[in-house]
Amino acid sequence: MFIGILCALCAGLMWGLVFVTPLLLADYPGVVLSLGRYVAFGLIALVPAFFDRKRIASLSREDWKVAFKLSLVGNLLYYAMLATAIQLADAPLPTMLIGTLPIVISVCANWRPGHVSESVAWSRLAPSLVILCMGLMLVNSSELEHLRSNVDNTRSTSDYMLGCLVALCAVAAWTWYPIVNSRYLRAHPRINSITWATAQGLATLPMALVGFILYGIYSHVAGNSYDFPLGPRPTVYILMMLLIGLSASWIGTLLWNKASQLLPTALVAQLIVFETLAALLYAFLLRGMAPDMKILAGVAFLCVGVVFGVRTFSRQAPVSPPL
Template identity: 30%
Template sequence: MVSRSEAAHHPGVTTGILAGLGAGALWGLSFVAPRMLGGFAALDVTAGRFITYGIVALAMMGWGLRTRALPTGRQALAALGLSVLGFTGYYLLLVLAIRDMGVALPALIIGTIPIWVMVLGKPQGLRWVALLPGLVLTVAGLVLMADLHGGDAAAGQAPAAHFGRGLAFAAGALVSWTLFALLNAAWLRRHPEVRAGDWANWLGVATGLGGLLLWLAVGTPAARLAATPGVGWFVLLSFAIGFGSSWLATLLWNTASQRLSASLCGQLIVSETLFAILYAFLWDAQWPTAAQWAAVVLFTLGIMASIKAHR
């Protein structure tokens, strides 16, 4: 994945790769968490994760207040808007998609984000024909996975009546995070004075605020939520994905982004999809079929081909 010459010029490349893979492993947990919390509303799962993220980020800002900057009003508004695209709004759509059609297909759809970011942000020197192999492989994998959805017990598929609705939710989540990736990168390029760690914490506080407002507006009342069977598991898992899949994963991804080229970072996003599918099959104690393996291979090869073309 990394040539000797590239490693020689980038001594931190191994650290970056490990950090990127770690972020992917943590992000993958967010796909299977709704399956593990089937007795709770999708909105409550979303709010629990991001309120936790906000609390952790706020604590980290307080801990390093003497050495960390505070956002200006415009920076705070930017963080709030981007937090909706990249966190609260995106994850709510994803949770709804998973509830309607299981984990595997939403994970694969979301896994195409690197390609969409690459297509929409294509450098002027890159020819469109160079992107074709990766796009064809990825679409082939998604079509194969979609054909399997009706009998995919491991993915916990819902009845066919809910599949179209779930597909719409997954597509909405894809659009939301793709916009976040493009706008967030553009914002950081315009503000090189903002450190990656500070920006991750500001996004976290904004995300926590958005999650809290969302829950207060349309979430399950606290008394009823507390009386729901399994609430202790809900709190524990909310902390796990709020701390791990949000705050820690964001810091790990920042580390990878600082040490690796954009092409290598894009390739490592594949790990999120693969870990999500792995967790789903482990949770259901079932093994993928040959066709499901083929879909995953096609999907992975498509991402890698697209990254190679971009590089």
């Protein structure tokens, strides 16, 4: 359990980077950020795929079908929606909605558990979920106050509403992804977590390349002002895509797969809170300011909620380690 929690923590630190990238590259469409990230992820995955080619070759057709579905929904669509939502509504609102993932996924995973070790009485699961919810409300109420006091006159109310809707779609995509991913790995312990992360990168590459070509055609036909394909700051764009492609996509996916094999799905879901904490840390570093007391209190609630979740599931039957 300790190794699983540590893997989830490190994955959250990696994933937190994707929340600040749309702000650093605000002049790039969210779709282009998603496609660029996963082209980089796919190219990076070619290296470990070469060294792991025997296990990659042993994956079945069904394994590849699942890898493609997970890559499409949990990678391309999710990040395109998240990046777009952040650019439409600024970082706080999407972070608030994405921050509810520990609660949403835990409820969904416990509603229809895929394994007996995932089933927990609602009365035992409720305290950690309530504490997590209180922490998220504190963190995000402070962020929304900051947003209202720094309203960008170029951003309309309709942008905020559309950003909210797009962020909700991102929540749906990433509610589905970790549950399906975790249960598939648990049902197929022969699949190594590194191999599975690499396979998802390989599955993402052709879809991202095709998406780039289609976006280029659309951009040309629509007379879009975007300078296709690398935009107005090609060097910064390429470096950022390589950074999040390696850290957030390949390393983050690898670590999350390992955590998914070692921990019950509903506990893994609560540990996504590390992503929210990392995103807040990076956002405040980017702003060059310290968080207020409401933020710090919310972070404390989030940490306590994770501890309650760990204690709840540590009393469950142990999960058999992967082969």
